[in-house]
Amino acid sequence: MTTRSRSQHQRRKRIVRAAAELAARGGVEAMQMRTVAERAGVALGTLYRYFPSKLDLVVAVVSEEIDLLENSIERRPPEASTPPERAVDILMRATRGLMREPELADALIRSLIMAEVQTPFGERMTGLLLRVSADGLTLEQASEEQLDLAGSLASVWMQELLEMLRGRRTYDQIQRRIETAASHLLSGIQRKSDPSGSSLRWTPR
The missing domain is CATH 1.10.10.60 (Homeodomain-like)
Known part of the structure; x- marks a missing residue:
């Protein structure tokens, strides 16, 4: 540089x-x-x-939060054995990280949910969920169904987080709801083994 x-x-x-x-x-x-x-x-x-624009600033701040989450995962990858459990792990990590600054989290999530322009937040969270839950699967490699499943879970998490910020959910309630959604959406998302028979588990980039 x-x-x-x-x-x-x-x-x-x-x-x-x-x-x-x-x-x-x-x-x-x-x-x-x-x-x-x-x-x-x-x-x-x-x-x-x-x-x-201000939205560009909001997106940049959110992207930095996701960078922090990805760095956390690279240092300490989820150890759970099933795709839903690994997805819950990172979503609850993200929840704890954002709730350290609730005013900021509320501002960012509300802006992104209500924005009428496309932002990379949902796509990045979807990609992160795919990598940790589907054994390193990337957005480019995923099928349309896999993208829909991971994207739906990311959307559920964002909406539940907003409810928590509004005082309508507790942390435990969010975790229970995320666990329920993940178990239904991601139970069959796991990527198949490669031809050599070795498991294609997620590893840090």
Whole structure:
């Protein structure tokens, strides 16, 4: 990475961090572009070059949360023996991570659920569920049915998390509902062994 690209990367990280800090204190409403720029120490025009809209900022903050989740999984892969149990493991890890900053989590989830534009959040969560539950299966390798199953579970989790943030669910209730959904959706999603007979289990990238 060149000095210039490293500087750009650090500037982008600083902007995302500033946006997350503001959202954690006042929700998406607090993520005013000018305020984010001031907090990050960049010009407003610079901010718009990196993130043309507030939704782009929201997506970037969410992507960083998923990065943290993936890093956690790489350090400590789920040890459960069945696809549903492995999926529940990572979804509850994600829940605990997001709930450390409930204001931020509420702002992000509400924005993504209500957004009228496509964001990569659902696709990334679907891909993560496939990798851990279907023995390393990727989005490109998955069948349409497998994509639908993993995507449906990701959608259930997002909706249940929103209910928890609204005070309508407890952590234990979410876990029970996720376990029920996973057992129905992913019980048959496991990837077949390769021709040599070895199991294609998920491994860190």
